Amino acid sequence: MAKYLIVGLGNIGADYAGTRHNIGFDVADALVKKHEGSFRLDRLAEVAEIRWKGKTLITIKPTTFMNLSGKAVKYWMDKEKISLENVLIIVDELALPLTKFRLRPAGSSAGHNGLRSIEEVLGTDGYPRLRFGIGNSFPKGRQVDFVLGRWKEDELPLVRQKVDKTVELVESFATSGIERTMNQYNNLDFTL
Numbered sequence: 001m002a003k004y005l006i007v008g009l010g011n012i013g014a015d016y017a018g019t020r021h022n023i024g025f026d027v028a029d030a031l032v033k034k035h036e037g038s039f040r041l042d043r044l045a046e047v048a049e050i051r052w053k054g055k056t057l058i059t060i061k062p063t064t065f066m067n068l069s070g071k072a073v074k075y076w077m078d079k080e081k082i083s084l085e086n087v088l089i090i091v092d093e094l095a096l097p098l099t100k101f102r103l104r105p106a107g108s109s110a111g112h113n114g115l116r117s118i119e120e121v122l123g124t125d126g127y128p129r130l131r132f133g134i135g136n137s138f139p140k141g142r143q144v145d146f147v148l149g150r151w152k153e154d155e156l157p158l159v160r161q162k163v164d165k166t167v168e169l170v171e172s173f174a175t176s177g178i179e180r181t182m183n184q185y186n187n188l189d190f191t192l
Contacts (some may be wrong), residue, residue: 001051003104004174005082006059007073009091009114011066020134021147023163024090024114025061026100027132031061031167043079055174058082066139067113070121077122084122088173090166091115092147095131098158099190101166103130103173104157128178133164162190 008028016022026182028048032039037059058080062072070160077087085105091114096102106126109115119125138146151159165188172181 001054001056002174003056003058003080003082003086005073005076005080005087006057006170007069007071007087007089008059008061009066010061011052012061012063016148017149018150021066021092023092023132023134023159025164026159027166028059028061028089028169030163031170034167044075047076052171053175053183057170057174067117069114070117070119074121079186084124084127085178087127088113088170089118089127090170091129091131092134092144093131094134094136094147097129097134098135098155098162100133101130101162101169101188102133102186103169103178104128105178105182128173130166130169132162138186147192148158157192158190161192165190 006028008024009020010016010025019059032048032050035052037048037050039046039048042065045062048059050057058074058076062069064072072087076087091112105128109119169181169185172184
């Protein structure tokens, strides 16, 4: 049975719950809930194992904080013997509007501390990642407040719709492969 490592990036603790930076955790939670799984606290991460159409999806939420995410990713890749192309990192993205997400087989960290950590620990940027657009509607110098801030009330319906679609994308990644999934999902534009 093919194994996949699905990694939702975020920061642990109530202060970060529901923030833009934790959208990776929110997607991981939605994926596991849909498949009636549950997380357990384990080494460097909260972990859930779910099965989907003959695939095993090891889903983790690193407990290392964002800028040390690479440690958790490497540990679980090694422990579960999962190859790099079967890893999917889900991360927030300022450079994309809230109406978009983008799946890529590789690419730079683009200044994202979680991706930078993964790249440093793995020694490559050649791993699949899904960038979940959070927009960039913040005043100059307020980027950190925006990223670590909670969604606005009028954004939440769109965020929920996009999280549900991201769960479908993860399932497609595991069953149909990255190329077909990119073709199917990358051009979607979310509106209410």
